[in-house]
């Protein structure tokens with residue numbers, strides 16, 4: 001008896017591959033019980049199914065996932081409690097509880113011992129021992145088998161956990177492949193104008209990309225800072241690593257730490273599992289911190305510490321995680337001015353400002369507009385599955401070249417998309433697009449010397465107010481100010497707060 005228990009337990013716990021474990025168990029118990037087949041079945045109480053997870057003959061072990069509905073009368077017996085430990089069955093094909101599984105394993109004619117597998121009070125499943133001849137098993141065999149209940153139940157549980165872990169690992173690997181290709185697609189976006197209006201800025205990119213130095217991208221909203229960040233990453237030795245973008249203006253200050261640095265399980269209410277922050281996700285690659293000027297003073301201090309020490313600590317954690325990342329930051333704000341006004345840390349500014357690259361606004365490089373128009377027409381027509389992309393007459397392009405484009409390329413992109421939605425004819429026209437500010441355009445000649453030398457924030461505030469007037473205060477959703485301005489609603493709200501523009505509470509926001 002002792003040897004039987006020891007040998008069979010070692011066999012069933014000897015491998016996480018349950019089919020192998022089951023086969024060695026069969027070979028081991030055959031010295032004591034004349035078995036020809038062993039099978040393991042998992043009881044799924046929530047769905048009322050029995051799942052055959054593996055079976056073994058002397059020659060082979062097979063993993064499977066055959067599910068059959070447990071008949072109602074068997075179910076009732078199970079629900080009354082797993083009091084019935086093990087019992088003999090003359091023909092497995094005749095017994096309702098095992099009929100379908102026996103047919104699946106081609107052992108309907110075999111005799112069997114069926115044993116409920118329990119851990120504590122919980123019924124986990126059943127073990128079936130099958131033999132070719134009727135009367136092959138006796139009550140002595142049945143009593144012998146009962147001592148294996150716990151080891152087999154533990155082996156079944158471990159193997160199911162292992163199976164679940166493998167499944168999650170596959171899912172994770174699949175997610176990771178998907179996100180990597182998604183990131184590469186974004187990072188690899190085509191940059192129009194790199195030989196014309198963006199040539200000078202691109203030359204700087206080419207100089208700095210192969211190094212590890214931080215890069216600071218400066219330029220108005222929508223000029224293409226993210227595309228530039230992608231270009232730096234793509235031309236760097238880190239191009240095969242991740243590039244993680246993070247908008248510092250879009251996250252409430254109380255969540256910034258956990259987003260940037262991650263957190264440990266139990267660090268705060270709701271932290272049910274460890275989560276990596278974006279610094280850790282960017283390991284071996286590039287991190288792009290957009291809207292860095294929106295970072296609150298506390299967060300600035302913590303970011304500075306990370307940049308100095310090149311390591312982070314997850315929120316609620318004690319271990320230091322060493323970082324190997326390249327930092328690219330971007331802002332539409334005047335960081336120097338913010339520094340002088342005391343709203344941006346001087347030491348952080350100097351760490352970021354190692355290699356600043358300014359991306360000129362679209363109004364200063366109208367020569368890029370024809371190629372951009374063509375690029376966006378092709379891209380959008382393709383997305384809309386238009387067979388023949390419309391064309392644009394030269395006077396329409398001239399109209400676009402004369403416009404100020406306060407929202408820069410993003411605004412141009414949206415304008416073309418709107419024009420395509422409204423008009424899928426052979427020639428695209430922009431006359432009916434209600435580009436209100438078009439009427440207030442300065443003449444093409446004084447485009448580079450704006451008539452009103454107002455601070456940028458005043459101009460932005462005025463523009464946001466006029467858009468809010470059009471949308472009657474609506475910010476989110478279709479036709480809302482955020483959509484018209486082509487920015488994220490939370491970024492718009494943050495910006496409005498900073499510029500002192502009140503949110504009209506009487507107007508529905510969504």
Ligand SMILES: Nc1ncnc2c1ncn2[C@@H]1O[C@H](COP(=O)(O)OP(=O)(O)OP(=O)(O)O)[C@@H](O)[C@H]1O
Nearest residue numbers: 190191192193220221222223224225226227409410
């Ligand atoms: N040179 C370019 N060629 C093609 N598409 C461009 C170019 N520059 C920008 N875009 C497109 O314009 C849109 C806005 O660009 P992007 O998000 O990079 O701007 P941004 O300066 O980062 O804006 P924000 O300051 O609001 O974050 C994106 O869809 C981008 O693909």
